[in-house]
Amino acid sequence: MDNNWCPPEQLRLQEIIRKEHKNKKIAYVNNVGTANMMAESGIGIILCPNFICGPKNQYVVPIRIKYEVNLNYGVAFLNGNKKSIVSSFAELLKRKLKGM
Numbered sequence: 001m002d003n004n005w006c007p008p009e010q011l012r013l014q015e016i017i018r019k020e021h022k023n024k025k026i027a028y029v030n031n032v033g034t035a036n037m038m039a040e041s042g043i044g045i046i047l048c049p050n051f052i053c054g055p056k057n058q059y060v061v062p063i064r065i066k067y068e069v070n071l072n073y074g075v076a077f078l079n080g081n082k083k084s085i086v087s088s089f090a091e092l093l094k095r096k097l098k099g100m
Contacts, residue, residue: 001014001028001029001030001031001032001035001047002028002029002030003028004030005030005031006028009069009071010047010048010049013047013067014028014047017047027044032048032052035048036053036059036060039059039060040059040060046060049071050062050064075090075093075094075097077090
């Protein structure tokens with residue numbers, strides 16, 4: 001993924017790979033769909049977390065690499081959203097999932 005769309009840890013890993021393989025032509029895309037399409041058509045690879053491809057994708061073969069990272073998830077919604085159902089749901093998730 002290109003620098004504008006890539007999560008920080010993935011960007012770090014991409015930079016490690018790029019620096020170690022300066023003689024290779026590397027192209028970046030700005031969305032997961034395009035990355036999948038390149039891999040599925042045989043013209044590229046996908047560098048992604050294991051939950052993007054999944055273990056049973058019929059088109060691509062996931063290969064685990066040794067690069068451990070701790071990912072954090074959260075809940076986000078539009079700042080200033082006045083819809084009570086949205087903020088209520090976000091607060092519910094915050095209470096229920098806190099400390100998981």
